[in-house]
Amino acid sequence: MTGRPVLLSVRDLCVEFPAVAAVRGVSFDVREGEVLALVGESGAGKSLTARTLLGMAPHTARVTGSVRLRDRELLGAPRSPYAGLRGRHIALVPQDALGVLSPAHTVGDQLAAAVRSVRGLDRRRARAAAVAALDRVGIPDADRRAKAYPHEYSGGMRQRAVIAMAMINEPELVVADEPTTALDPAVQEQVLGVLASLREATGAAMVLVTHDLSVVAAHADRVLVLYAGRPVESGPVERVLTRPRAPYTAGLLASLPPDEPVTDRRLPAIGGAPPSPAELAHLTGCAFAPRCPLAAGHERCRTREPEPVAVGEAGHLVSCHRWQDTPDVPTLARDLRRERGAA
Structure with a gap:
């Protein structure tokens, strides 16, 4: 293509x-x-x-x-x-x-x-x-x-x-x-x-x-991938869906029902809710920060909106300050299930 x-x-x-x-x-x-x-x-x-x-x-x-x-x-x-x-x-x-x-x-x-x-x-x-x-x-x-x-x-x-x-x-x-x-x-x-x-x-x-x-x-x-009206990740399907670098993309994939039966029947889900469009007018940092598992304790996530950066080749772009720390999808799914159980 x-x-x-x-x-x-x-x-x-x-x-x-x-x-x-x-x-x-x-x-x-x-x-x-x-x-x-x-x-x-x-x-x-x-x-x-x-x-x-x-x-x-x-x-x-x-x-x-x-x-x-x-x-x-x-x-x-x-x-x-x-x-x-x-x-x-x-x-x-x-x-x-x-x-x-x-x-x-x-x-x-x-x-x-x-x-x-x-x-x-x-x-x-x-x-x-x-x-x-x-x-x-x-x-x-x-x-x-x-x-x-x-x-x-x-x-x-x-x-x-x-x-x-x-x-x-x-x-x-x-x-x-x-x-x-x-x-x-x-x-x-x-x-x-x-x-x-x-x-x-x-x-x-x-x-x-x-x-x-x-x-x-x-x-x-x-x-x-769009969040709150802004791109958070883009690229070839096989790259983005198998190795997502944005925590939001990984969270979407982690929230899918598993292909295999699991003992823990709680479905993983991203906690919280997206900001309303009216809230975006006053946004100062990453719109996903309030829901992001990587944003806690990182002031930059809450004060500066991330710009897209290239990840490897093939036009894979991600807008995240901490994209290098994004967990793999199975790990994130396990963590999201644990959070739901504690809620």
């Missing part, structure tokens, strides 16, 4: 609301055909970052930084730079299909409208493209199902339909915002498999927002 051209370049992206800093200095690149996963707890800024890439930040937000799609700057243009980009070059797969699909129109009509708006096909050809798109995502009897309304689809079928809508014009970049959150595990894997197959067939890159690290391991090339 490292030899491929950069498709999307994000630098120092900040999204602020009155008295609230929600995304703080996020930077990353996505190369052609690459899958970058954004992970972190609820409120980490994953979805807001992803939707800002599409020009979909709330109108009350103040957005600064740089978002470039190839050579085109998307932030700060006098007219919306997304006109002509959405659908053709950038597409969204949301977590709530019912929020995208209109209940008043058939699924086939909505897919046909999506392809006509970009390609300018006549009604007959657009209809044929819609049926073919439903067939590609595994909707059985696609010609008949194209005439059905969204409420006549199951949850998994609706999610396949919005994937078909996102991919029907073969965009260069797909932003998938927790696309399988509301589905059971078996259907989740089927839907993610459909999305992966279509992406590979078209060569599209993807920004995948998820809280599920098993999905990251199976479907992503690189991962960016």
